[in-house]
Amino acid sequence: MSKLENMIEMNEVNKWYGDFHVLKDVNLKVKKGERVVICGPSGSGKSTTIRCMNRLEPFQEGQIMINGLELTEDVKRIREVRTHVGMVFQHFNLFPHLSILENLILAPTWVGKKPRKEAIETAMHYLERVKIADQADKYPNQLSGGQQQRVAIARCLCSNPDIMLFDEPTAALDPEMIGEVLDVMTELADDGITMVCVTHEMGFAKKVADRVIFMDAGQIVEENEPNEFFDNPQSDRLKMFLEQILDH
Numbered sequence: 001m002s003k004l005e006n007m008i009e010m011n012e013v014n015k016w017y018g019d020f021h022v023l024k025d026v027n028l029k030v031k032k033g034e035r036v037v038i039c040g041p042s043g044s045g046k047s048t049t050i051r052c053m054n055r056l057e058p059f060q061e062g063q064i065m066i067n068g069l070e071l072t073e074d075v076k077r078i079r080e081v082r083t084h085v086g087m088v089f090q091h092f093n094l095f096p097h098l099s100i101l102e103n104l105i106l107a108p109t110w111v112g113k114k115p116r117k118e119a120i121e122t123a124m125h126y127l128e129r130v131k132i133a134d135q136a137d138k139y140p141n142q143l144s145g146g147q148q149q150r151v152a153i154a155r156c157l158c159s160n161p162d163i164m165l166f167d168e169p170t171a172a173l174d175p176e177m178i179g180e181v182l183d184v185m186t187e188l189a190d191d192g193i194t195m196v197c198v199t200h201e202m203g204f205a206k207k208v209a210d211r212v213i214f215m216d217a218g219q220i221v222e223e224n225e226p227n228e229f230f231d232n233p234q235s236d237r238l239k240m241f242l243e244q245i246l247d248h
């Protein structure tokens, strides 16, 4: 297998917060175009794992490669890696004093030095894509949570990432808005973007994921393609977890 077939490679990654061993020998490879869902109990290290992938968190041992580039402490390298990786969080983190369109062109014009006209064209393209172009001139607090999260996804797409990381993107939304965000994510998945998504939306995992990963206590305990993962869990810990979440 050629090296670049893996967009993400975590090899024996260990991380501590002080004395607390938060990631234990995490090995995770994600191929180009693959869609991976990560689930597991609260505190198991899911957010920490994906935050390490764009170096929002440092780690002490092991190796992470993104699109063939090793994540080191070198700031230039971190910046380079981040141009490949977009991240969507539970909270949308839009600037409240800027319009939707201004939120989307901020980074491309300031950081990316893109001409304003070009940045606007790109922003409008992705706002169309998340079906929200008609809201471009509104401010974030004039939009519903689901709409704001779709804006956050569009903002991410404006930097044309190869990889999208999602950390519980629907967890803060009212139930009736979850579907519209998952629909947008499903479309992105269909377009072939490499995707790693922490979520407990098991319907989404079944429909979209190529592989589901279960983490517990800082370790990857089990992984499988979705049907086997849900219908035939191997470890007692995953069996218990599935019973708990499927009960709700």
Ligand SMILES: Nc1ncnc2c1ncn2[C@@H]1O[C@H](COP(=O)(O)OP(=O)(O)OP(=O)(O)O)[C@@H](O)[C@H]1O
Binding pocket: 017, 020, 022, 040, 041, 042, 043, 044, 045, 046, 047, 048, 049
């Ligand atoms: N900055 C930090 N300093 C110290 N401990 C931390 C820090 N961030 C997270 N932790 C601890 O590390 C563990 C893993 O946290 P993480 O946020 O990765 O879990 P998670 O699986 O995403 O949980 P959740 O489902 O609640 O989001 C938790 O026990 C958490 O308390």
Ligand SMILES: [Mg+2]
Binding pocket: 046, 047, 048, 167
């Ligand atoms: Mg988390």
